[in-house]
Amino acid sequence: xxxxxxxxxxxxxxxxxxxxxxxxxxxxxxxxxxxxxxxxxxxxxxxxxxxxxxxxxxxxxxxxxxxxxxxxxxxxxxxxxxxxxxxxxxxxxxxxxxxxxxxxxxxxxxxxxxxxxxxxxxxxxxxxxxxxxxxxxxxxxxxxxxxxxxxxxxxxxxxxxxxxxxxxxxxxxxxxxxxxxxxxxxxxxxxxxxxxxxxx
Amino acid sequence: xxxxxxxxxxxxxxxxxxxxxxxxxxxxxxxxxxxxxxxxxxxxxxxxxxxxxxxxxxxxxxxxxxxxxxxxxxxxxxxxxxxxxxxxxxxxxxxxxxxxxxxxxxxxxxxxxxxxxxxxxxxxxxxxxxxxxxxxxxxxxxxxxxxxxxxxxxxxxxxxxxxxxxxxxxxxxxxxxxxxxxxxxxxxxxxxxxxxxxxx
DNA sequence: ACTAGTGGATAGTTACGCTATCCATGACTG
DNA sequence: CAGTCATGGATAGCGTAACTATCCACTAGT
Numbered sequence: 001x002x003x004x005x006x007x008x009x010x011x012x013x014x015x016x017x018x019x020x021x022x023x024x025x026x027x028x029x030x031x032x033x034x035x036x037x038x039x040x041x042x043x044x045x046x047x048x049x050x051x052x053x054x055x056x057x058x059x060x061x062x063x064x065x066x067x068x069x070x071x072x073x074x075x076x077x078x079x080x081x082x083x084x085x086x087x088x089x090x091x092x093x094x095x096x097x098x099x100x101x102x103x104x105x106x107x108x109x110x111x112x113x114x115x116x117x118x119x120x121x122x123x124x125x126x127x128x129x130x131x132x133x134x135x136x137x138x139x140x141x142x143x144x145x146x147x148x149x150x151x152x153x154x155x156x157x158x159x160x161x162x163x164x165x166x167x168x169x170x171x172x173x174x175x176x177x178x179x180x181x182x183x184x185x186x187x188x189x190x191x192x193x194x195x196x197x198x199x200x
Numbered sequence: 201x202x203x204x205x206x207x208x209x210x211x212x213x214x215x216x217x218x219x220x221x222x223x224x225x226x227x228x229x230x231x232x233x234x235x236x237x238x239x240x241x242x243x244x245x246x247x248x249x250x251x252x253x254x255x256x257x258x259x260x261x262x263x264x265x266x267x268x269x270x271x272x273x274x275x276x277x278x279x280x281x282x283x284x285x286x287x288x289x290x291x292x293x294x295x296x297x298x299x300x301x302x303x304x305x306x307x308x309x310x311x312x313x314x315x316x317x318x319x320x321x322x323x324x325x326x327x328x329x330x331x332x333x334x335x336x337x338x339x340x341x342x343x344x345x346x347x348x349x350x351x352x353x354x355x356x357x358x359x360x361x362x363x364x365x366x367x368x369x370x371x372x373x374x375x376x377x378x379x380x381x382x383x384x385x386x387x388x389x390x391x392x393x394x395x396x397x398x399x400x
Numbered sequence: 401a402c403t404a405g406t407g408g409a410t411a412g413t414t415a416c417g418c419t420a421t422c423c424a425t426g427a428c429t430g
Numbered sequence: 431c432a433g434t435c436a437t438g439g440a441t442a443g444c445g446t447a448a449c450t451a452t453c454c455a456c457t458a459g460t
Binding site for chain 2: 040043044047050051053073077081084085086103106107108109110114116117119120122123126127129130131132134135137138139141142143144145146147148149150151152153154156159169172173174176177178179180181182183184185186187188189190191192193194196
Binding site: 208210211214228229230231249255256257 | 416417418419420424425426427
């Protein structure tokens with residue numbers, strides 16, 4: 001398995017210890033068999049840590065959600081959100097309300113404890129702290145763009161038919177999507193600024 | 201300064217040692233004066249580490265770019281991109297070409313060593329490794345959305361008039377923007393899935 | 401038969417981001 | 431103006447996270 005994925009053997013052992021990988025079936029006391037599923041899972045772990053920068057513990061939670069019997073899209077998404085976001089500062093009531101007003105205006109239903117809502121509020125708070133009050137004016141444009149992204153995401157997810165695939169697709173799509181969007185944003189910035197300013 | 205920002209004194213000393221903060225002007229051998237600029241800088245450091253998850257070393261590079269005399273937007277952006285992205289795996293020639301073909305089709309000029317290009321290629325490589333080949337079909341939708349985001353970003357940046365503000369605005373906008381977009385994406389996903397599937 | 405490799409357990413390592421302690425000195429408090 | 435407290439500066443220490451190394455008994459392949 002190490003040879004097939006490039007992950008060092010001691011690292012695989014470590015993941016086994018941490019419960020990220022289930023032990024293979026023992027054919028004898030010191031010999032186990034690992035199949036395609038294990039290899040796939042191992043690659044997923046590396047993707048989550050490398051691209052998504054999730055901690056080992058966070059990866060464990062996400063994988064745990066994937067393996068739970070009551071496989072609900074909602075549940076897996078929730079765990080993902082919690083894993084990705086850093087639970088952050090309270091404070092700045094004004095920014096808080098500003099963020100909620102924004103969500104209400106959009107008509108996006110929200111639960112104040114939703115990790116994504118909290119993440120958004122944190123960003124607004126930080127922006128104000130930094131004296132970049134006008135940053136929030138960007139949010140409408142960002143939200144418009146994210147609407148389009150979300151439509152594409154849903155299209156993508158719903159194309160899959162098997163439940164397991166859907167859930168893994170959500171996890172992979174969330175992580176890789178965030179990374180891809182960040183990269184594309186910078187490339188688009190370069191393209192737009194080149195067009196507008198004639199810069200290189 | 202510690203009292204005004206909530207950052208513990210030893211931490212501030214640590215940042216001073218690491219060169220993230222310039223020493224205040226000494227009024228006497230053991231008494232220094234720190235002004236508004238220092239406080240602002242300190243808040244920026246915390247924002248970059250907390251929201252942007254940059255390492256202390258990466259923050260140092262970004263701040264260094266901000267402070268350089270030849271203040272070019274391009275330069276600061278480049279440093280930001282390098283700081284944000286993890287320099288990652290080579291390999292998978294097919295994915296590499298697929299990503300470049302994508303960029304060419306978009307008409308976005310690119311330099312293969314651009315960190316953002318490399319980040320994008322990495323994502324495509326990872327997607328293929330994970331067996332999610334259809335993930336790349338999403339990229340067009342993402343790129344469309346990012347076009348809109350980039351237009352808004354440029355509008356925002358160009359509204360500022362003073363050079364220093366522009367550069368700090370770019371840094372802040374990049375970090376906070378990425379975080380905001382990720383959060384909005386999840387909220388949009390919830391809204392879209394609620395509309396389409398009637399889920400909660 | 402024998403070398404290389406395995407599962408399992410335990411201990412050690414490295415990097416990072418702080419924290420703690422010490423010192424001599426200066427600033428505010430009564 | 432004595433006494434407490436905080437400061438700049440330097441050095442050393444701590445806690446966590448993610449591995450990595452070593453050991454052991456054993457076994458698969460040659």
